Amino acid sequence: MSEGLAARNGIPGGTPTWTRTTLVFAALLALLAVSLLVSLCAGRFGVPVTRALALIWQGLTDPSAPMQAMDERIVLLVRVPRVVLAALAGGGLAVCGAALQGVFRNPLVSPDILGISQGAALGGALAIMLGIWGFPLIAMVFVAGMVALVLVGFLARVSGRTETVTVILSGLVVSSVFAAVVSLLQFVADPETSLPAIVYWLMGSFSSATWERVLIASPGLILGAALLWSLRFRLNVLALDEAEAKSLGVRTERERWLIFALVAVIVGSQVAVSGIIGWIGIVIPHAARLLVGHDHRVMLPASILLGAAFTTIIDTLARTATAAEIPLGVITALVGAPIFAVLLRRHYRERSDR
Amino acid sequence: MTIGFPKAATRVRKVLPFMGLALVFALAAHPAGAQEVVFTDQANREVRLPKPADRVVSIVIPMASNLIALDGGTKKLVGMNPTAKSAVTQGILGKIFPEAKDIPSDVTSPSFVPNVEALAAVNPELVVQWGDIGEEKVAPLTNAGLTTMLILYGTEELTQGYMTMAGKAIGQNERLKALIDWRDAVRKDLAAKTAFIPEDKKPRALYLQRALTDLAASGTKGNYTEWSIELAGGRNAAAELVGTVTINKEQVAAWNPDVIFLNAFEAELDPSWVYKDPILSLTNAAKNHKVYKLPLGGYRWDPPSQESPLSWMWMANLLHPDVFHYDLRAEMKKAYKTLYHYDLADADIDGVLWTASQGDAANYAQFKAN
Numbered sequence: 268m269s270e271g272l273a274a275r276n277g278i279p280g281g282t283p284t285w286t287r288t289t290l291v292f293a294a295l296l297a298l299l300a301v302s303l304l305v306s307l308c309a310g311r312f313g314v315p316v317t318r319a320l321a322l323i324w325q326g327l328t329d330p331s332a333p334m335q336a337m338d339e340r341i342v343l344l345v346r347v348p349r350v351v352l353a354a355l356a357g358g359g360l361a362v363c364g365a366a367l368q369g370v371f372r373n374p375l376v377s378p379d380i381l382g383i384s385q386g387a388a389l390g391g392a393l394a395i396m397l398g399i400w401g402f403p404l405i406a407m408v409f410v411a412g413m414v415a416l417v418l419v420g421f422l423a424r425v426s427g428r429t430e431t432v433t434v435i436l437s438g439l440v441v442s443s444v445f446a447a448v449v450s451l452l453q454f455v456a457d458p459e460t461s462l463p464a465i466v467y468w469l470m471g472s473f474s475s476a477t478w479e480r481v482l483i484a485s486p487g488l489i490l491g492a493a494l495l496w497s498l499r500f501r502l503n504v505l506a507l508d509e510a511e512a513k514s515l516g517v518r519t520e521r522e523r524w525l526i527f528a529l530v531a532v533i534v535g536s537q538v539a540v541s542g543i544i545g546w547i548g549i550v551i552p553h554a555a556r557l558l559v560g561h562d563h564r565v566m567l568p569a570s571i572l573l574g575a576a577f578t579t580i581i582d583t584l585a586r587t588a589t590a591a592e593i594p595l596g597v598i599t600a601l602v603g604a605p606i607f608a609v610l611l612r613r614h615y616r617e618r619s620d621r
Numbered sequence: 622m623t624i625g626f627p628k629a630a631t632r633v634r635k636v637l638p639f640m641g642l643a644l645v646f647a648l649a650a651h652p653a654g655a656q657e658v659v660f661t662d663q664a665n666r667e668v669r670l671p672k673p674a675d676r677v678v679s680i681v682i683p684m685a686s687n688l689i690a691l692d693g694g695t696k697k698l699v700g701m702n703p704t705a706k707s708a709v710t711q712g713i714l715g716k717i718f719p720e721a722k723d724i725p726s727d728v729t730s731p732s733f734v735p736n737v738e739a740l741a742a743v744n745p746e747l748v749v750q751w752g753d754i755g756e757e758k759v760a761p762l763t764n765a766g767l768t769t770m771l772i773l774y775g776t777e778e779l780t781q782g783y784m785t786m787a788g789k790a791i792g793q794n795e796r797l798k799a800l801i802d803w804r805d806a807v808r809k810d811l812a813a814k815t816a817f818i819p820e821d822k823k824p825r826a827l828y829l830q831r832a833l834t835d836l837a838a839s840g841t842k843g844n845y846t847e848w849s850i851e852l853a854g855g856r857n858a859a860a861e862l863v864g865t866v867t868i869n870k871e872q873v874a875a876w877n878p879d880v881i882f883l884n885a886f887e888a889e890l891d892p893s894w895v896y897k898d899p900i901l902s903l904t905n906a907a908k909n910h911k912v913y914k915l916p917l918g919g920y921r922w923d924p925p926s927q928e929s930p931l932s933w934m935w936m937a938n939l940l941h942p943d944v945f946h947y948d949l950r951a952e953m954k955k956a957y958k959t960l961y962h963y964d965l966a967d968a969d970i971d972g973v974l975w976t977a978s979q980g981d982a983a984n985y986a987q988f989k990a991n
Contacts, residue, residue, distance in 0.1 A: 312875040337874055337903045344899050345871050398889065400833045457704045458732050459682070459924075460886045464834035467867055474835065474869045590859070591866035592835075 288565055291558050295572040299354070302576045306350045306583040307342065311590065314338045323347070349476035349586070350579055352484065352540060356473075357547055357578020358571040359488040359533040364548030365555065365570040366495050366526050369506040369563055371431055374614070377549035378534045381434070381527055382441035386415025387538035389445045392452045392465045405483055405539040412535035415441050416527060429520055431509075434527075470594030471544035473582050480540040487536030491529045492571060498526060502563040544595050546603030547574055553610045660786050663779060664752035664771035673792025674746035674768075679705065680729040681772060684749045684787065686714060686920040690927035690960040691788045691796055695721050699743045700728035713973060714919050717963045733758055737765045747790050749783075775843040777808070780925035799959065800927060807930035808852065811937055814944055815854040824940050825858040826850045827878035827906070828923070830865050832894060833887050836873070839865045846882070846915075846923045853936035854944065855880065870900040880940065881906040883914040885921035890914065891978040910983040913939060918953075918973045919960060927960055935974075935988075942984045949974075949988055 308319045322342040325332060334340050363378040371380075378384065390411025394404040422437035423429045449469070456462040495502075504517045505526075512519050537544065555569040581602065585593045656672040678700035679685045685705035688698050695718045701709070706726040709715060715722065727739045733754055740748065740762070748762050752771030762769045770790065772783035781801055788797025815823075828846045831837040839847045840862025847857045858878035859868070881904065883890055892912040895901045906912055915922045915932070922932035934947040950970050957965045967990040971977065974988055 311869070311872040334899075337900070340899050340903065341871055341874055345869070395834050398887075454730055454732060454734070455703075456731060457886075459704065460831060461834075462732065463837065463865075464831060467835050472835070472867070474867065586869055586871070590861050590868060590872055592869050594867075 288559050291569065292565075292572070295558075295569060295576070299572050299576040299579070302579045302583070303350055303354065306353075306579050307346050309583055309587050310341065310346055311587060312338070312341045314342055319346075344478065345476075348478045348481045349473050349582070352476045352481050353473050353578045353582040354575035355481075355485055355488045356537040356541055356544065357551075357581075358575035359492050359537055360544065360547040360578070361551035361555070361570040361574025362492045362495050362567055363530045363533050365552035365563070365567055366498075366502055367530060367548075368552055369502045370523055370526055371435065372506055374553065375549070376435075377545075378530055379442065379543075379545070379548070380438045381530065381534075382415040382419050382438045382445065383412045383531050383534045384538060384543055385442040385445035385449070386418075387412035387535055388469060388543055389415075389449050389452075391468055391538070391542065392449050392456075395461050395464050395468060396452055396456055398461075402479075402483070405480070408539040409487075409535040412538060413531055415445060416531040420524065420527075429523070431523075434523075467594060468542040470596040471542040471599075472585070472592060472595055473541050474586065474592045476540070484536040484540040487532045491533035491536070494529050495526065495533075496567050496571075498522070498529075499563040499567055502526070502567070506561070506563070541595070544578075544599060546599040546607070547578055550603040550607045550610070551577060553607065553614070557610065557613075658789055658792070660789060662752065662770045662786060663773040663782060666771060668747075668768060668770050668786070668790070670747060670768060670790060674790050676743065676745045677747045677749065677787075677791060678728050678740060678743060678745040679749040680733050680735055681705075681749050681751055682708070683920055683924050683926055684772070684783070685709060687784060687927050688749075688787060688791070689714065689718065689721075690800065690919065691784065691793050692791055693793075693796060693960070693962055694718070695724065697791050698724055699745055700725045700740065702726065702729050702731060702733070704731045708917075708920060712917050712919065713969060714961070716969075717919075717957075717961050735761055737761045737767075740767060741765060749787065774925075775845065776848065777804070777845075777925065777929075780845075780929070784927075803956075803959075804930055807933060811852050811854075811933055811945075815852070815937075815941075818854050818941065818944065820856070823854055823856045824879035824911075825876070826855040826880040826882060826940065827858040827873065827876060828882045828884070830884050830923070831867075831887065832883060832890050835867045836869065837865050838862060838868050838873075845925045849929070849933055849936060850882070850940075853933050853940050855936070855940045870898070873904065874900050877904050879905045879909070880911045880913070882923075882936075883912065885915040885917045885923055891975065892982060893978065910981070911939070913979055913982060913985075914975050916973045916975060919957075928956065931956055938987060939984050942987065950990065 307323060308316045318338060319342050322339055326343045326347065334343060360378060367376045367378060367380065368374055387408045390408040391404065394407045418441045419437045422440060423433040425433060453462060453465055456465055501517060501522050504512050504515050505519060505522060509519060551574040552570050555566050555573050559565040559569045581595060581598050585595050585598055658670040658673055660668055662668050675697055676699045677688055677697050679688060680702055682702045682705040685698060685701035686709060689695050701724055703726040710722050725743055727736060728743065729735050733751055735758065746768060748767045748769045750759055750762060750769055750771055752773050759769065759771065770786060773779045781804060784800065785797060788794060828839045828850060829836065830839050838859040841847065841857060841860050842863050844865055850857060858876045881895055883892065891914055895907050895912045901907055916935065918928050920926035920928060922928065931953055934949055934952060937945040938947055938949060953970055954965045957963045979985060
């Protein structure tokens, strides 16, 4: 396995591969562009497509123009920030999954493995219980996610070094503890107000997206993803055997924690503004690997594009299919789980064929 | 609702005498235990009390203040839900009955999981629990030998049904009759007048059950507030929803309600939240200053309570100021005298009606103190 990976990672491949990759990227970009446009034109409030496009153009060319009419505000203050946030969050979650699957050399790893999601969930549930919302809630969620990662770090470090397996197990331990506290909060929550709010929040949604939230979340999401992308060569090495990686002069432990910290920044930012969204971080990297192969130099950007497009489409469904908002977690699980099952079977069939 | 209402009324007329009859029959059948109270609860179980209960625990939230009203005091309420307790002690009931803060609330979790040992410690003669939350939250009570009355939430018929059971159970038949008669009288008065309002003259009202964490609106099924809105001559702007579900602001814009009612549950929510929002502030409701937060009296005025008729009058006066002219302040004073033996001060009323935060809303001047 590791030799195969090394061969795939080490050599960029011949010209035909690059042509194929270029085509795939062109298709992904087109998919993202189309899903963004469709999403901006779709919604419960009727805005004709031409009017919506004109409004977006106006927003791009003259962003300071006062917005008086309802359709202007719907498109520019509700839909655009929501679509931007969904795309950024989806891209961020996907690139996190891709990076972690590389680090752990395990295709079943997802961003919640480090306990960050459950930590953030606890922060959010606690904030809702205490009647805190808006920016303080976002801050609490982010801090709680970071605390979870630090706890995992402490737990996983035994006699000065960290094994991959102890990280996974520590993540599991921390997740369970935080999940238990979330359950406890649900148990004591007011069944008429905070309980439904917590439950809804735990299922994930972009329904409260505003430009303010985009501004709060985007630095973490964009910077985190950009820095992960800058580590693409290291990820290729980290995806090798521990011994192999060390022989190539990589300080595996330090680099691994750097990646974990970046993942925490991305997941913390995402959960803070849109609750827990599962499946994207595990399904999208698989699909991306299928399209462009295992090389992180192309796999990371492919994951970002695909994750952004997928989340935009899912969120558009969530807010337009019925008058009620469908929680995102429900759709990502319903759509993601079967896709994942198919990918998994295909993956192992190919391996056994080989 | 013009069709739904008479049907509902018939159902109540059918149900109430039947329950009264069952009681009379029970009393006649047991001449030895002349005080015995027997009735069938809303889960169709027979509840049998050797004598009217003096010690009642309510695991159900709104029943706590209901019992206080039915008894005219807090003496018989020996345990309640923590959420009910915070509503009682923070609202005006805390001022009327300061001793309520000492009533135990460790008998149940907020989500209605009973703590049987804490329950046994207060030695209740009757425990009130929801009838639709699953056997595992009822069985511990019955297994411990506690007499349990199961009730259901949602409609005025069910509310009158469980008020009737509770009133009989604590032996307050006269007070009970007064409270039920008041409900029926106000309801009939409202229905008679709204029957003449054409459907297109009924404002489309949106009730937001949650606003600050997520936006949740009430659709057509099983929500008492939406029923109250229709009773008071409004139409539900969110009629396409079933139950209370999360929506987005774009959907509110698409409905463009004429009136927005905000819940009384979220303490920090008031109409300024709507006026500051870029989308909601462009709805008809906001443009015409018809955004109202439901009052918080002896209980919140959105779910069914002993004060529901006041809630209906408040709503009717707001939705149809040309049709309804209830003197709400006088009605409130009268009701509080009956319900709690309390003389409401003008400042109390201002607090209940939130005149500080919504006194300048459209049609709200009628509620000003003279």
